[in-house]
Structure formats: C-alpha cells, structure tokens
Amino acid sequence: MSVTILSVETSCDETSSAVLVDGINIKSNIISSQVDVHRKFGGVVPEVASRKHLELINHVIQEALDEAGIGFNNLDAVAVTYGPGLVGALLVGVAAAKAIAFGLDIPLIGVNHLEGHVSANFLVEPQPEFPVICLVVSGGHTDLVLISGYGRYELLGATRDDAAGEAFDKVARVLGLGYPGGPLIDNMALSGNDMAIDLPRAYLAADSLDFSFSGLKTAVINYLHRANQKGVPVNKADVAASFQRAAVDVLVDKTLLAAQKCRTKTIMLAGGVAANRLLRQEITYRASREGRRVIYPPPVLCTDNAAMIGCAAYYKYLQNDFAPLTLNAMPNLSLGEDRY
Numbered sequence: 001m002s003v004t005i006l007s008v009e010t011s012c013d014e015t016s017s018a019v020l021v022d023g024i025n026i027k028s029n030i031i032s033s034q035v036d037v038h039r040k041f042g043g044v045v046p047e048v049a050s051r052k053h054l055e056l057i058n059h060v061i062q063e064a065l066d067e068a069g070i071g072f073n074n075l076d077a078v079a080v081t082y083g084p085g086l087v088g089a090l091l092v093g094v095a096a097a098k099a100i101a102f103g104l105d106i107p108l109i110g111v112n113h114l115e116g117h118v119s120a121n122f123l124v125e126p127q128p129e130f131p132v133i134c135l136v137v138s139g140g141h142t143d144l145v146l147i148s149g150y151g152r153y154e155l156l157g158a159t160r161d162d163a164a165g166e167a168f169d170k171v172a173r174v175l176g177l178g179y180p181g182g183p184l185i186d187n188m189a190l191s192g193n194d195m196a197i198d199l200p201r202a203y204l205a206a207d208s209l210d211f212s213f214s215g216l217k218t219a220v221i222n223y224l225h226r227a228n229q230k231g232v233p234v235n236k237a238d239v240a241a242s243f244q245r246a247a248v249d250v251l252v253d254k255t256l257l258a259a260q261k262c263r264t265k266t267i268m269l270a271g272g273v274a275a276n277r278l279l280r281q282e283i284t285y286r287a288s289r290e291g292r293r294v295i296y297p298p299p300v301l302c303t304d305n306a307a308m309i310g311c312a313a314y315y316k317y318l319q320n321d322f323a324p325l326t327l328n329a330m331p332n333l334s335l336g337e338d339r340y
Helices: 035-039 045-066 089-104 113-123 164-172 183-191 214-230 236-262 277-289 306-318
Strands: 005-010 012-021 027-031 077-083 108-110 133-136 144-149 152-158 267-271 292-296
Touching: 005 045, 005 306, 012 045, 012 306, 027 045, 027 306, 035 152, 045 089, 077 089, 077 113, 077 292, 077 306, 089 108, 108 113, 108 306, 113 133, 113 144, 113 267, 113 306, 133 236, 133 306, 144 236, 152 236, 164 183, 164 214, 164 236, 183 236, 183 277, 214 236, 236 267, 236 277, 277 292
Parallel strands: 005 077, 077 108, 133 267, 267 292
Antiparallel strands: 005 012, 012 027, 133 144, 144 152
C-alpha cells in the first residue's frame, strides 16, 4: 500500500506544506516566501516571521491538499520540522501538525530541518550508492556529513564561526545588494573577474574538515573600507566574483578531501547555497576527475520547502519512528539527534 504524508516546514521565513506519496512522488509543494517582507530589514526578523507563519499556515496546508486532490482523511501521517530554526517560527508549524495528528488520530513525524535538506537529494535519486558524503551548506549551517544509510549520519566537519550562507548575506549587505545575499552575489559574479582581488582561504589544519568564513567576510569588508578611505572606485562585480570564488574553493576542496578520506564514490549537495552555480560547476568537474559523481536537487528543493521534509519523514514512517504529541520546537537541534 502507498503511504501519503502531509508535511509542514516553518523553520525560518518560508511557510510551506507538501503532500508526498511513498516519499518520492510530489503531489504538491506549496511555498509562501516572506522574502519581500524581510528585505526592507536586510534580513529575517524572527518576530515578524512568526506572525506571518500564523497568518499563512492554514491556507498553505489547505492549498497543498487541494493541489494534491485529496482531503485530510486520505493522510497516513503528518510530518513537521521541529528544529533547528527560529523557535517562534518552528512552534507555528509544530502546533499545526500536532493538531492535525491528534484530530485525525494519525502518526506525527518530527523531522530535523537539516535531514530534510539532505533528503531533498533522495527526491532526485531515491536509491544512491551508500555511503555518500554530503555537504550541507545553508544560511546557518556548513557541515560535512557521512551518510551510511537513510537516517544514519556522522558529522565530519562543521563551521567554527560564520556559515557560508551567512558570509554570502553579509557580503551582499556591505556591497549594498540587498537580501537574500546568495542569489544576488551569484548573479553579480557572472560579470566579474574572480581573480581581481586576492582574498584569503581558511583551510585551518591540513587535514581539517571544519570551515571558517569569518576571516573571508572580514577581508572583503576591509577591502571596501580601504577603497572608500582612499577614494578608489570599487567594481562590485569583481568583489562578488572574488568572494564567491574564495568561498567555493574551500567548500569544494574540503568536500573532496572528505570523500577521499571516507573512500566514497558519491557526493551530495544540500541547503540553499547548494543552488550556487559556481559551486555546482566546480565540484561536479573536480569530482569527475577523481571518478566520483555529484548529486544535487533542483534550486527549488535546495531552499526551504516541505517536500524535502516529507521525503525525510517517509523513511521514518517505514521504521515506525513517530513523535509523541508532546513534540516541541528544538531551535538548536543537531543532525542525527532526535529529541522527542
């Protein structure tokens, strides 16, 4: 029998709900973005995000059911992101999912947001050759993870300061490009020279799989400050391209090092920054030279969405890994850590 799961995602500034059948068949994936709301603030305002989720959540869930052509009584389970993320935003989704689970007397599945990002790759390739290395690179996270099977993760490396996505947003802000920074930097870099400015690459220890982007961000800020003091005109496209190249070089080098250490043939990309064009091109090219292949989701499944949550939930459903109705938001939840 097929398994139909309604999933909810409200970890940050997207209110999203999806209906998936058997974990890979996306019947609907509704995403209501708050980007225009937060753009004027230069970033996400947690209280504003929570209030917008409250306004939208019921409408988005109903739209997901309508587009899938089903009703609540056709559901086998309901899944929800319960961490990590903004606590107020998470609570909106968790409360909605718990109400549905209780009212319909169906299983509630709590999903780690980062596991959702990883699972977006299973919507592209449902049966990858495990083990695989996954680079999870988003606004708040830059992690290297060894995946030995569905739901089986080992953290190999993480950022020691700014995540890559945070660095993209901050550099975009100082360049006056706006929010969100990742796509804006990516687009502006297309017309820039990525060798124009010598920027640092933090590799830490020779065999380290950890990341550090704070120094790179600061180097860009200092470059702009010095140019301003001297009255020297700045080519923003060159700055964007040079910054992006420095960040991508480190991401690719460390991901390939992890694949070499763990002897994996497959690499996955996950998270919002996984939509970056240079990152996709570089890691695919360099991995192929080593006889490795790279999997990544389409851009719409890289950013926050409920389809990836529904995919992750399906594998939990098969293992009867259900959450109690006392499920709470866990803003600092780690990958591979279930805290029901």
